[in-house]
Amino acid sequence: MAKQRQRLIEVPFSKTECGVDFFINTAHGRERPGVLTEYEAFKTDFFEIFFIRKANGYVLIDYRKIKLKDGMVLFVKPHQQQEWHIDEKALDYDFLIFREDFMRTFIADKFFVYRLQYCQQTKTPPFLMCSEAECKEYQWLLQKIGAELRQPEADSYHIIVSVLCYLLATMNRHYAREYQLPFAAPKNNYAFQFIELMETHIRKLQRVQDYASLLKISRITLNHSVMAQYGISAMNLLKQRLLAEIKNELLFTNKSISEIAYAFNFPEPSHLMRFFKQQTGMTCGNFQEDYRNGVYE
Template sequence: MLIYDTIRKYSVMFNNPILHPLINVVDLSKSPLLPKTRFMLAFYAVIIKETRCGDIRYGNQYYDYDNGTIVFFGPGQVITHEPEGEMHQPYGTALIFHPDLIRGTSLVKYLHQYSFFSYQTNEALHVSEKERTLIDGCLANIEAEISQNLDKHSRTLIVANIELLLKYCSRFYDRQFYTRENVNRGLIGKFEQLLADYLTGEKLKTKGLPSVAYFADLLHLSPNYFGDLVKKETGKTALEFIQLRLLEVAKERILDHGKSLSEISYELGFRYPQHFTRFFKQKTGVTPIQYRMH
């Protein structure tokens, strides 16, 4: 596995000049032919692939946005490059920047909001012509800054343009969730059924409350993409959605006087009854005993 631990190493591999030790805009078309490889980056990467995907389906619909496919990688992610043949000539542009570049800036504080850095490559962003123009403008500004002599303003302006780029990508992902509404509803429907089966089966008692990652894996989605999808479709986080469904099941069972509250708490996957009491009161404002007595 190749490990790109510096901006220089990645730039040299793709035959690009090194303009700044912590950031570069890399023209991938300058690269030699590449074989199938696995590699890891020690920095952030925003890679715009020059591929038109109008003939590729997503669910039962064709892509409407085919002026670039953008994938995002964070430090430490392992990536597999799989060309169709033995060798492949890449095309596109890669913005790569080291964590040290943004250390101490406002971008560090808000970077976690850009959850698409943890999406899978099949959850890539597809942009329209107008959207691509805005992306290219940000890249051009960054390249212009790192191509000239650095001064006391350089880092501030470079980071500001990275942040602007990420804000645009966040907006475009919101649009993409909206334009794939029918497909997304199907995924939410599958999630609801999987959740219902889990909460009414034996797994809840034996394994406890399921995690967000558990359902993301069943739906073949990354946890972050799945969480963002649920949030945009339901207005609630995936964890909130799971807990609300659990609460509905709990209310039904509490009103069954044939079982003690301790038995019900164990059936719902709580190791100790007091944990169930705390959860229930936090969500409803009353204890299970008070709810049963109403």
């Protein structure tokens, strides 16, 4: 039987529920039972990283089906749609969650998370497969963060931030090497500023030139910066971001194609439908029907 269109639940970070003083937490999955399957479909306002020792089932992240495996590190960005199809009691994992404003508060580099390839790429998988030695190192680092969170002292946030930066940067190096992504030191911050601007303006601005104008640089300069940092063009990155937003509207709202088209500043609904077909190879209606019938990317 086809699934009825569901509501996408938004789950905010709660320091009270997490029992911590900062917008960051880590623990074993058994300490937070039921959180992955409490809602059929949901998104959060924080970064989530899952370090999976013993896996079962699969997860949908923005309609992309990811089969869970032992030794996998799974990355989920804020506001990505999630559906977990698992036996949660049998899933053995640690988690690390943090809000971006935690990073911005305690790290001078405000673009730090934009430098993390696994937080920006959509063409490469949102996970790493780790060796036993890597898993042990990551687990030890998580334990260091957890210990400071559970029994904070005057310098705890310095230690937490230091260990967190090391962990995230180490995994970024691993991810870039695994998927053969650019890893040179950036010559400027234009690519990171482009990502930041899209988060605010994607519903109204869908031309690279619009963002180049906001940054007061040429389109060519912006494209070179994005290519150097992420290995894809600025236009492709913009299209991926726009497509993800449109998919959310198609699946989790009752808006018509016309309403969605105008919400995203398309001149006519046909322009949106043409864009969607070019990017996915299917019509908006086919995409909705496939999802209702359990057919995923």
